[in-house]
Amino acid sequence: MSDDRYSRQSLFAPIGQAGQQRIRASQVVLLGCGALGSTLANALVRAGVGRLTIIDADRLELSNLQRQTLFDEAQAAARAPKAEAARDRLRQINAQVEIVARVERAGPDNIARLVGRPDVVLDATDNFATRYLLNDLCVRDGLPWIYGGCAAAYGVCMPILPHETPCLRCLFPTPPPPEHAPTADTVGILGPIAHAVASLQAAEALKLLSGNRQAVRPVLYTLDLWEGHLASVRLPGPEPDCPCCGAGRYDHLGGCA
Numbered sequence: 001m002s003d004d005r006y007s008r009q010s011l012f013a014p015i016g017q018a019g020q021q022r023i024r025a026s027q028v029v030l031l032g033c034g035a036l037g038s039t040l041a042n043a044l045v046r047a048g049v050g051r052l053t054i055i056d057a058d059r060l061e062l063s064n065l066q067r068q069t070l071f072d073e074a075q076a077a078a079r080a081p082k083a084e085a086a087r088d089r090l091r092q093i094n095a096q097v098e099i100v101a102r103v104e105r106a107g108p109d110n111i112a113r114l115v116g117r118p119d120v121v122l123d124a125t126d127n128f129a130t131r132y133l134l135n136d137l138c139v140r141d142g143l144p145w146i147y148g149g150c151a152a153a154y155g156v157c158m159p160i161l162p163h164e165t166p167c168l169r170c171l172f173p174t175p176p177p178p179e180h181a182p183t184a185d186t187v188g189i190l191g192p193i194a195h196a197v198a199s200l201q202a203a204e205a206l207k208l209l210s211g212n213r214q215a216v217r218p219v220l221y222t223l224d225l226w227e228g229h230l231a232s233v234r235l236p237g238p239e240p241d242c243p244c245c246g247a248g249r250y251d252h253l254g255g256c257a
């Protein structure tokens, strides 16, 4: 199969042939394969990353199909593990990409093994406990990661380059209580907000993977597709008093240094 399949992407000047080759050699880890994750996986596999690892312990349900674009009715009826169902579909989309499915739930004891040392980690989780765990791991190990979240019609995205841009705990030192962290299970969700947030995350990832790190800006994107709100808030540098990237305390990992 010819690399011509990427011609429109490499024609985009900031990527070019050199950037495309870097994308083809890259390794990406996707934590979660629901609405954000299935959209991200689709975008990155079509973009031609070298290897994509998908981590998700959940099984498909019919109510996922409204927004999780990789999956179909037969997979939902079979209650297939999302990571494996995504892998099987993605292999049909781009056989050049190595795709690894891990049907496991990330926790303090296994997240370092599950994530490894990729070029970027994409947050497609649906809870802050896992995000804070991921933040600690990525800051400790110097891994770029892209925070993304959405519920109802609202979403956020923030690229995090450890020690270069603010980490999650620079902005929010402690996780919000569950009653202040609505999810698709509590307030519902519009499919398009998940796809919009995942597209922002995918674009940030492609900047990193193609060697355009300088194009990743320290911003918090916020959007509400119902209210017609779109904003990118410029962030200052990392917070010197941050317990994580400032003081090097990785509390959510169990204090592992």
Ligand SMILES: [Zn+2]
Pocket (backbone or CB within 6 Å): 166, 167, 168, 169, 170, 171, 238, 239, 242, 243, 244, 245, 246
């Ligand atoms: Zn920080």
